[in-house]
Amino acid sequence: MKRLFLFLLLVFGLGLSAGAHAAEKVTVFAAASMKDVVEEAARQFKADHGGDVTASFAASSVLAKQVEAGAPASIFISADEDWMNYLQERKLVSVSSRRIIAGNALVIATKAGGAGTAADLLNAGRFAMGDPSNVPAGKYGKAALEKLGLWDQVEKNAVFTENVRVALQYVSRGEVNAAIVYASDLAAAPDLQEAFRFPASSHQLILYPAALVGEGSAEAKALLDFLSSDVGQAIIRAKGFVPAAEAGS
Structure with missing residues (x-):
């Protein structure tokens, strides 16, 4: 009986662990202009890594305020540095993970x-x-x-x-x-x-910073790295953006 109990406990525990892992997903809050990039990146990331990605698109200001209010975002992608700075000043994003992933005209x-x-x-x-x-x-x-x-x-x-x-x-x-x-x-x-x-000299550089919200899960870190990888940057170029290396940041 004791062995049966231990066996059932082990099986049940493994089931919970597997279920918790399966439930882990990455939620991206991204500027509306990044919709096509994020959706394509999510598709390829899932095919390559098996991770589930959901996304919410709106103005950077709206998304930043939602993050500030406690919305369950894993990654924040802003259409300018001001709203990323807003969250960084409030210690809501991981500074070490912050990076420019794209530019625009x-x-x-x-x-x-x-x-x-x-x-x-x-x-x-x-x-x-x-x-x-x-x-x-x-x-x-x-x-x-x-x-x-x-x-x-x-x-x-x-x-x-x-x-x-x-x-x-x-x-x-x-x-x-x-x-x-x-x-x-x-x-x-x-x-x-x-x-x-518009001439580039007529406005500030248009840069898209991305960062983990909080410390970030392993899956969120992997997706952020994917966006910065050669494959991710190729998606960014294909969707009409300027890759990070050429954005002038």
């Missing part, structure tokens, strides 16, 4: 046939852009327009959105004439084109 997207200077495109009617008060793409866009001396002219035409993907949807639906978005976002909008690219 800022463009004006329109439907086919749109062309001209930034002034031409943005003075022609309403245009969409991320809210400059909290969306990184909006902050970069406003800074670029101020640098070019256009903000005071075109601000009245701006429709502020919660992230870049919504700005693109407005153009696709014909609700606005153009949108200020990241170059990478056009890869997910085949019906739109790049009508103008």
Whole structure:
């Protein structure tokens, strides 16, 4: 009887351990502009490593506040360094794990046939852009327009959105004439084109920092390393981003 009890205890204990391991998953909180990268990386990571990955996409500001409120994120990927700094100052991310995984460029997207200077495109009617008060793409866009001396002219035409993907949807639906978005976002909008690219000198470098939330599980560390690997960086390039080594950080 004693041997049977020990055997059952061992089997039960192993079952619990296996179940706990199977339940372990990585939850990525990523800027909306990183949606295609994270989804493809998650697919390849699962195929190569067998790990389950779930993801939540929104503006970096929204996600950072959710992490601050205790949301169960494993990795945070921000569209700028400010919101990563926000979490780092609150000791919510692992400083040693923090790294730049990608860069980007800022463009004006329109439907086919749109062309001209930034002034031409943005003075022609309403245009969409991320809210400059909290969306990184909006902050970069406003800074670029101020640098070019256009903000005071075109601000009245701006429709502020919660992230870049919504700005693109407005153009696709014909609700606005153009949108200020990241170059990478056009890869997910085949019906739109790049009508103008802002000079890199008109705004700060567009960098995407990533870090573990808390100390991070082994699976989360593996996924973060995967994003920095040659395979992960190839995904980043294929989705229209600039690989970390070329981002100028």
